[in-house]
Amino acid sequence: MLVYDFTNGKENQSGRFYSSVDMKHWEHQSDLFGYFECMELFKLPVDGDETNTRWVIYSGDAKYAVGDFDGKTFAPEHEGKYRLHYGTYYASQTFDNAPGGRKIQVGWNTSQAAPEAPYAGHHSFPHELSLHRETDGIRMRANPIEEIEGLRAKSHALDAVEISPGASAVLPIQSKTFDLTVEFEPGDTDQVVLNIPGTHIRYKTKEQIIEHREIPLDVINSKVRIRLLVDACLYEIAGNDGRVYVSLPRDYKLPISEIKIEAIGGTAKLTKLEVHELKSIWE
Numbered sequence: 474m475l476v477y478d479f480t481n482g483k484e485n486q487s488g489r490f491y492s493s494v495d496m497k498h499w500e501h502q503s504d505l506f507g508y509f510e511c512m513e514l515f516k517l518p519v520d521g522d523e524t525n526t527r528w529v530i531y532s533g534d535a536k537y538a539v540g541d542f543d544g545k546t547f548a549p550e551h552e553g554k555y556r557l558h559y560g561t562y563y564a565s566q567t568f569d570n571a572p573g574g575r576k577i578q579v580g581w582n583t584s585q586a587a588p589e590a591p592y593a594g595h596h597s598f599p600h601e602l603s604l605h606r607e608t609d610g611i612r613m614r615a616n617p618i619e620e621i622e623g624l625r626a627k628s629h630a631l632d633a634v635e636i637s638p639g640a641s642a643v644l645p646i647q648s649k650t651f652d653l654t655v656e657f658e659p660g661d662t663d664q665v666v667l668n669i670p671g672t673h674i675r676y677k678t679k680e681q682i683i684e685h686r687e688i689p690l691d692v693i694n695s696k697v698r699i700r701l702l703v704d705a706c707l708y709e710i711a712g713n714d715g716r717v718y719v720s721l722p723r724d725y726k727l728p729i730s731e732i733k734i735e736a737i738g739g740t741a742k743l744t745k746l747e748v749h750e751l752k753s754i755w756e
Contacts, residue, residue, distance in 0.1 A: 474490070474491045474492070474493070474499065475488050475489070475490055475491075475512050475513075475514050475530075476488070476489050476491065476512070477489075477508070477509055477510045477511075477512050477532075478504075479509070485506065486506070486507075486508070486509045487504045487505055487506040487507070487508060488504070488505040488508040488512045488530065488532070488547075489501060489503075489504055489505075490502040490503045490504070490505070490545060490546065490547070492544065492545065502544075502545040502546065503545055503546040503547070505530065505547055507554075508530065508532040509532050509533060509534070510532065510533045510564070511532060511533035511563075511564045511565065511566065512530070512531065512532045512533075513530070513531045513532075513565075513566065513567055514528060514529070514530050514531075514542065514547065515528070515529055515531075515567060515576055516528050516529070516542075517529060517576055517602065517603060517604045517613075518603075518604065519604045519605065519606055519611055520604070520605055520606055521603070527539045527540065527541070527550075527604055527611060528540055528541060528542040528547065529602075529604070529613060530547055530549075531565070533563055533564045533565075534563070535556065535557065535558035535559075535562050535563065535565065535580070536554040536555065536556050537554060537555055537556075537557065537613060538551065538553075538554050538555065539551065539555070539604070539610075539611050539612075539613070550611075551610060555612060555613070557612075557613050557614070557615055557716075557717065557718055558580065558615070558717075558718050558719075558720070559686060559688045559717060559718070559719045559720075560582075560685075560686065560688075560719045560720040560721040561582045561583045561584040561594070561720050561721060561722065562580040562581075562582060562597060562718070562719075562720040563580060563581050563582075563583050564580065564581045565578050565579060565580035565581070565597075566578070566579060567579075567602070575601050575618075576601065576602045576603075577599050577600070577601055577602075577618060578599070578600055578601075578602055578615065579596050579597055579599050579600075580596070580597040580720060581594055581595075581596065581597075582594050582595045582596070582597055582707055582720045582721075582722070584707075584721070584722040595704075595706060595707050597707075597709060597720050598617050598618075598621065598702050598704075598709050599617070599618045599620075599621075600615040600616055600617050600618060600711070600715075600718060601615070601616055601617075601618050601619075602614070602615055603615075603616075603715070607716075612716070614714065614715035614716055615711065615715050615718040616700075616711050616714065616715035617652075617700065617702055617709075617711060621652060621702070621751070622652075622749075624652075624751045624752045624753075624754065625652060625749035625750070625751060625752075626749070626750045626751065626752050627648075627749075627750045628747070628748065628749045628750070629644055629645075629646055629747075629748040629749075629750075630644075630746060630747045630748070631644050631743065631746040633742065633743060633744050633745070634742075634743050635740055635741070635742050635743070636657075636665075636734055636735065636736040636740070636741050636742070636743055637736050637739070637740040637741070638735075638736060638737060638738070640736075641733050641734060641735045641736075642733070642734040642743050642746065643731055643732070643733050643734075644731060644732045644733075644746060644748060645730065645731050646729060646730070646731060646732055646748060646750070647729070647730060648729060648750040648751075649703070649704075649705055649725070649728070649729055650703060650704055650705065650750065650751040650752075650753070651702075651703050651748050651749060651750050651751055652700070652701075652702055652703075652748070652749045652751055653699075653700070653701040653702075653703065653732070653746075653747070653748045653749075654698070654699070654700050654701075654745060654746075654747045654748075655667060655698075655699050655701070655734065655743070655745065655746050655747075656696055656697070656698045656699075656743075656744045656745035656746075657696065657697055657734070657741050657742060657743050657744060657745075658695050658696050658697075658741060658742040658744060659676065659678040659692060659697060659741050660678075660736075660739055660740050660741045660742060661678075661738075661739035661740060662678050662736045662737060662738050662739035662740065662741045663677070663678060663679070663737050663738030663739060664676060664677055664678065664684070664736075664737040664738065665678065665697070665734065665735070665736055665737075665741050666734070666735040666736075666737065667699070667701070667732070667733075667734055668732070668733040668734075668735060669703065669708075669723075669729060669732055669733075670724075670727040670728065670729050670730070671723035671724035671725065671726075671727040671729070672703065672708050672721075672723045674699070674701070674710070676690065676697060678692075678739075683710070683712070683719065685721065688712075688717055688719055689717065690712045690713060690716075690717055691713065691716075693713055696744065697712075697713065698712070698713050698714060699711075699712050699713075700712075702751075703723070703729075705725045706722060706723065706725045707720065707721065707722050707723060708720075708721055708722075708723050709721075732746070732748065734746065
């Protein structure tokens, strides 16, 4: 069992590992310092290879480490922690025994985007976690679960087109909930901006970041790929096939009539824009 402990003060907060043979009497095995509430420990295959697995330890601040666990001690295989989730994402939990053996996670979006609502924040869209070997080591990805595709209704798309200052790409849409995929080659632009009423995503080309909170999103093979899920009060980004996952609020009072892609300071190529309106899960 893994529990959060700060009995010696928050400066010494840690995850504590205990074992038991009868689920009544527990023996302390080890400590892992620098972690705090909402901790989880789970195992994932690397690139889907069940013969090559790693353990992941995770806590409420959405930072994680990859390593080995022998039943008593977790041994990270790298210094420090990694980060996958950004924005208002906090205190996530994963499901055990999910269909297909998937590791599915849901987080708490802490922003109160609808202040009059009788609840605190929102749940994120459920997303599947996976491990992949990247150029700088083994990293985790998060992608929306496949079941979301079952909510798709009317679909819209634009053909590939160059965009530049004064020549934007515009897709009319009348829906406040949708599943969008955009792919573009940023070229020599300063920024590529995805404009949706209540939501503005600015990609800064030279820095290779999403401007809001400076979220890293690399250009890969000359392209940037963003999947965007928009709900009434929030939006979530799975960037570059899940290498970053972002949860942020949107102004739900603004109606959505179009999606606009703009280029600032140069010319970009929009290679894909695909939008699927989403039905409510309650209807």
